[in-house]
Structure formats: structure tokens, C-alpha cells
Amino acid sequence: MSTFLTILGYNSAIPTVNSSPTAQFLEMEERHFLIDCGEGTQVQLRKAKARFSKINHIFISHLHGDHFFGLPGLISSFRLLGRETPIHIYGPKGIKEMLETIFRISQTHRGFEIIYHELESKVSVKIYEDNRLEVFTIPLDHRIYCNGYLFREKPKDRHLNMAEIAKYPEIEICDYHNLKLGKDFTLSDGYILKNEKLTLEPSKSVSYAFCSDTRYLESIVPVIDGVDVLYHESTFLHDLKEMADYTGHTTALEAARIARKANVGKLILGHFSNRYGDLKVFTDEARTVFSESYLPKALEPIKIG
Amino acid sequence: MSTFLTILGYNSAIPTVNSSPTAQFLEMEERHFLIDCGEGTQVQLRKAKARFSKINHIFISHLHGDHFFGLPGLISSFRLLGRETPIHIYGPKGIKEMLETIFRISQTHRGFEIIYHELESKVSVKIYEDNRLEVFTIPLDHRIYCNGYLFREKPKDRHLNMAEIAKYPEIEICDYHNLKLGKDFTLSDGYILKNEKLTLEPSKSVSYAFCSDTRYLESIVPVIDGVDVLYHESTFLHDLKEMADYTGHTTALEAARIARKANVGKLILGHFSNRYGDLKVFTDEARTVFSESYLPKALEPIKIG
Numbered sequence: 001m002s003t004f005l006t007i008l009g010y011n012s013a014i015p016t017v018n019s020s021p022t023a024q025f026l027e028m029e030e031r032h033f034l035i036d037c038g039e040g041t042q043v044q045l046r047k048a049k050a051r052f053s054k055i056n057h058i059f060i061s062h063l064h065g066d067h068f069f070g071l072p073g074l075i076s077s078f079r080l081l082g083r084e085t086p087i088h089i090y091g092p093k094g095i096k097e098m099l100e101t102i103f104r105i106s107q108t109h110r111g112f113e114i115i116y117h118e119l120e121s122k123v124s125v126k127i128y129e130d131n132r133l134e135v136f137t138i139p140l141d142h143r144i145y146c147n148g149y150l151f152r153e154k155p156k157d158r159h160l161n162m163a164e165i166a167k168y169p170e171i172e173i174c175d176y177h178n179l180k181l182g183k184d185f186t187l188s189d190g191y192i193l194k195n196e197k198l199t200l201e202p203s204k205s206v207s208y209a210f211c212s213d214t215r216y217l218e219s220i221v222p223v224i225d226g227v228d229v230l231y232h233e234s235t236f237l238h239d240l241k242e243m244a245d246y247t248g249h250t251t252a253l254e255a256a257r258i259a260r261k262a263n264v265g266k267l268i269l270g271h272f273s274n275r276y277g278d279l280k281v282f283t284d285e286a287r288t289v290f291s292e293s294y295l296p297k298a299l300e301p302i303k304i305g
Numbered sequence: 306m307s308t309f310l311t312i313l314g315y316n317s318a319i320p321t322v323n324s325s326p327t328a329q330f331l332e333m334e335e336r337h338f339l340i341d342c343g344e345g346t347q348v349q350l351r352k353a354k355a356r357f358s359k360i361n362h363i364f365i366s367h368l369h370g371d372h373f374f375g376l377p378g379l380i381s382s383f384r385l386l387g388r389e390t391p392i393h394i395y396g397p398k399g400i401k402e403m404l405e406t407i408f409r410i411s412q413t414h415r416g417f418e419i420i421y422h423e424l425e426s427k428v429s430v431k432i433y434e435d436n437r438l439e440v441f442t443i444p445l446d447h448r449i450y451c452n453g454y455l456f457r458e459k460p461k462d463r464h465l466n467m468a469e470i471a472k473y474p475e476i477e478i479c480d481y482h483n484l485k486l487g488k489d490f491t492l493s494d495g496y497i498l499k500n501e502k503l504t505l506e507p508s509k510s511v512s513y514a515f516c517s518d519t520r521y522l523e524s525i526v527p528v529i530d531g532v533d534v535l536y537h538e539s540t541f542l543h544d545l546k547e548m549a550d551y552t553g554h555t556t557a558l559e560a561a562r563i564a565r566k567a568n569v570g571k572l573i574l575g576h577f578s579n580r581y582g583d584l585k586v587f588t589d590e591a592r593t594v595f596s597e598s599y600l601p602k603a604l605e606p607i608k609i610g
Binding site for chain 1: 322348352375377381382399403
């Protein structure tokens, strides 16, 4: 299964006619994840023709409005659309009190369960795991408690090299499972066939790191090391470095430095301050440090890995 | 000053790509009122090129999400845009707890004051008055406490009939104020000039009634009697009368009956269930009872009076 990321919105703070606040839809190993949920996200999901009824896990980076004000409405719409499947919400401590207060006073009755995973850890922790993938927090440094999220496929099974296997009638179908896991095969005469002879390298496990609002923070480098795609905020250009520090944000140059240090495949910038017109200035600055720097394109799914 | 109503959204429940939930922008006597604030309202205000920084009074009918989930984001944007003027919010009891919980947990700091006017009355009460206009609640019958709002210009001053006044040199400029207020003028010889001789009828005072989610409710008729324009929800056609009663809504036929009984100038329907495609069926049904029934047009200001 391919991994696709659809950026639904990437502007900072104030929604405008042509741009939406932060929200991303990630399809990975047949899981459908929503990452942040600024106001208007449910309409962006519709525009993207995303199968949003399939979303069972929502990850909120922090509780500033431009990253979650769309969440109460999305939950309400799930109810109106007849949802019954439980939904998991991951976010900073406080998210439960806020949502439950809204639902209590607005008398929003739900036909499905919300399972809250409130986060407080200041070090990276695994918050989700199934047989195919894992999700970890990426603790960030913003004005308020904030996490990025790392989505990583688990190592995959090796591929069978059927041309080689065919040479050994002793190897039966029931042995394939062990071969895929990397085990050697011992022939009846005691000869050990090395796994590498019978199998090919597994498909690459893809990984995606979402780094929401943060100051320049080198401690994230080992956490996101080698990811295929890194989304990193770059609210300002580097001439406003002081403003970036003061407001808890990163410059395009700094985001590129993080990308280079972490040897990521590709960097997507975002969360640009409304003061900038032509966004090309961000990639111009970032590419002086890291050539694989790109602007986001809203609503266009991009393949990862 | 003319009165203009801009309907920003009028669909029910779920925002879609082409339609927005309830919100209206009313300009009356140089006041700028926002009525309800569904998710995405701030973007609709931008699309309408409404001068939304001038909004000082927001009226929320009830605390279902499709009528107020855009409010936290709008308040945040006011802050980001540097607002300092206090804002008045009128709405059901509970609105303060909900908004203040959101602002506390999201650490939304405000540079301006929010003055809450929490409503509980089950009879119509005056909630706003200045020298030119008044606003009254219109208690409705929904699944949750809900008010419509009546906006009414006060009676205006009479116009001076300068051709007549010129015939009496005794009448000086300082007398004009009393003439405008309707007082007679006594000449020095004791002869009383009737006010009607010296003045002309005042300009008409316009009025607008917004009736949000409600079952058919005849008790509103005396409150909205004779308004120039009535917006009344009509979520269903009359063949789904039972569904309308059950969910706390009105049919197009019933909205038209209210309009006729109240002798309103014009009826605008809205809040249509998503099950309907061509909305013309609503005016077709309503016009069998009240010919001046119309569909709303989003973002197009209409002149009232």
C-alpha cells in the first residue's frame, strides 16, 4: 500500500478566502489519520474528496485555535453522518475538558465513543502501534505544550526470490513465512542456505514527520532521522529570526538546517506568516541549505516513499 | 442610513463545499451586527467583503454547533488583528462557560473585553437599545433553548416642510428640533400651527426579524408583527411535518403561515435539510400561502425597507 499525504491547509493563524489553517490527511497502510484540524478542515476534507469517515485517529499538535478549532464541528458531523466507530483523539492535556465542555453545553449527543489520549511527556513516546506501523510524539518548543508526530511503517517482510527457491524442492510453501522473516533454511543434508540467497530486500518502510509550531530545536533531529518526508513549520524568513524566537516559531533557513542534519528525503515548509505574498522566498532561503525543500500544495495528495 | 442584510450561510447542520452553516451580517443605522456564527463564518465575512472589524455585537440563537462553532475562531482573529474595542456577545446561558473554557485552555489572550449577555427568558425581552434602534429576543421552540432576534429602528424624526416653514418668519432654526419631534408651533398672536402643516411624515423605520431553529410557533406572531423582512427557518417541506416536529423544526408551509399571520413584508426561507437538491421546492410550497417568499442568496447584501 502506498502512503499519501494530503495537506488540507498550511497557513498560520487567520483563515482567509484562499488558504486554510493547519490540517493534514495521511493515508498509510490503509490507515487514515488526521493531523491537526483548524477551522474549516471538514470542508477541506470534502474538497480533497478524502474518505474522512475512515478517519479513526486524530492527532492534534497543540491547543492553539488555528490547529484545532475545526475539531468540534468535525465530531458533530461524524455524528450527523451516523458514525458508530470509536475515534481516538491524541492531543495535549486539556483537550478532553475543552471538547467535553463544548459537547455538554451544545448537547451534542454522540453515537460513538471518543477515546482521549492526553499527552504530557516532554520526551518522544510511542503513542500508537499496530501490526504495520507506529506513531511517536516529537516534543516541540512552542509557547504552549506542543508535539509533532512521527508516522513510521514497521520493517516489512523480505520478498521471496522464487527463481532461487525453485531450485530446492525441499522448500515448501509452509516455509515461506520464515524466509520472509529473514531466517535461513537448513537442507536435509545439513547444508544451510543463507536467507539472502533465497530472498530479496523488503520494500522500503516509509516514514513521515509532521513538525508543527516550534522554535528551532535540534533535539528533534535523532527522532526524525532519515524520514522520507519532513513537514516543518517556517513561519518567518531568517531576517525575522528574533521575531521567530519570540513567538515560538522557526525560520525557513532553520527548518532547512533541521532537514539537513536529519538527512530527510524531502522537506515541505508551511505555516507561513500572512505578511508574505509570494511564498517562493521560503524555498529560495531553505534551498541555500537543503536543496530538497518544497512549498506545500493544498489538496493535492503526494506520494511518500 | 440604509439597512442591509448579508446572509453568509444558511444550510443546516453540515458545512459543505458550496454552502455554509447559519450566519448573517446586518448593517442597520451604522451598527454592524453578526447573527449566529457557524464554522467558517470569518471566511464568509471576508468573501462578502464585510467590514467585520466593525462588529461590536454578536447574537447567537442557540448553542448547536452549526450556529456558533465559528465563534472561537472569529474572536481569536479579532485578537490577531489587534482589536481593542470591547465586544458584546448575546446568547443562551452556557455560552460564557464554553468560550471561556476554550480561551483558557488554548491560552487565547485577548486585548479586548468580552461582555457576555446570557439569556434565559422565555418571553421576549429588549436586550439592546441605543438612540436609533432596539433589539428584542424572539423566544423559539427548539430542542435546546433558542432565541430569534428582532432588530427595529426607533421611530424617526419628522421631516421639515421648508416651503411651509418659510411662510412664518417667526419660526427660527432653534425651533426645528421641536418640530421634528412632532410638536405644534404657537405664533406670537397665539395662533397654533399644527405640526402636520409644518412637517412631513418621517422616513419609515425598518425592522428585521431573524427566526432561527424552531417548531411552528404562533406566539412569535405579535412579536414580529409587520416587520419588513422575516428570515424564518424551513428545514423541511410539509410532507415531512412529523419529522419537523420531532427534530424541532418548521416546514416551508408553516413558515409562510407565520409570515402571513404577522403581515411581514417579505419572507426569506433558510436552514434547509441537506436531503433537498433544488431549493425551488421550498418557495413553491411557501408561495401557496404567502407570495412574498424567497430563497436566500449567500453573500449578496439585500436592502431592507
